[in-house]
Amino acid sequence: MYKEFFGLRANPFNVNPDPRYLFLTRHTEEALACLTYGIQSRKGFVLLTGEVGTGKTTLINKLLEWLRAQQVPTAFIFNSRMNVPQFLDYMMADFGIPCDTRSKSQILLRLYNWLLDRYRAGETAVLIVDEAQNLADEVLEEIRMMTNLETFTEKLLQIVLVGQTELEQKLKGLTFSSACGLPALTASRFLKGKHSVQFTAIRAGSRVW
Ligand SMILES: Nc1ncnc2c1ncn2[C@@H]1O[C@H](COP(=O)(O)OP(=O)(O)O)[C@@H](O)[C@H]1O
Ligand SMILES: [Mg+2]
8 A cells, every 4th residue: 555655666665675776775785795795806705794684685696796797607506405415406507507417526517618618708707695604514614625626726607695793603614705794783883774765766767755
């Protein structure tokens, strides 16, 4: 009913992490810049952590939108509770790499050759894993090994791990080219809420403001 009253085209308060409604606070802007910098500099691993509800998934949906607009090949893993074969299978399918084998070494070889082709074509492939704090140790180890796919100077696959703050604990010992964080909501961020509501309403087509 309020959609009609405010002249909205869509429900602006969906719980879905819809990137159209992303409100760029200083923190989200910094985190987005940090992610894009990490990917563009081709150093391998980028980490994004924050408490539940701080906007990580919304932000990476925005990042995915940006990467796809630039024709960057991406694979987005949103279900982190997979075993190694499921993980590899899903990643290959999402990258669009034809793969009819079940053998792990053959899958990795295909991935490597495909990444080399991308590299020669001047492209960067990006793997994004959401809720990475839930990754099984074996899957995390597989991901870590994939950063070894490299030329003499650059990593062939850029990996963005997104998760709750306990992920940092889980990844102790790994080095990241960029570690980006989204701080938990604080009073000062709540004060900015009015603008966020206004922004969301404008995006959703309000004629009232
Ligand atoms: N910067 C933002 N702009 C607009 N909406 C946001 C922003 N950050 C979070 N939200 C909203 O908050 C909710 C939780 O965000 P989400 O991205 O799922 O958080 P997380 O992945 O960190 O748990 C979603 O409904 C999302 O639309
Ligand atoms: Mg999330």
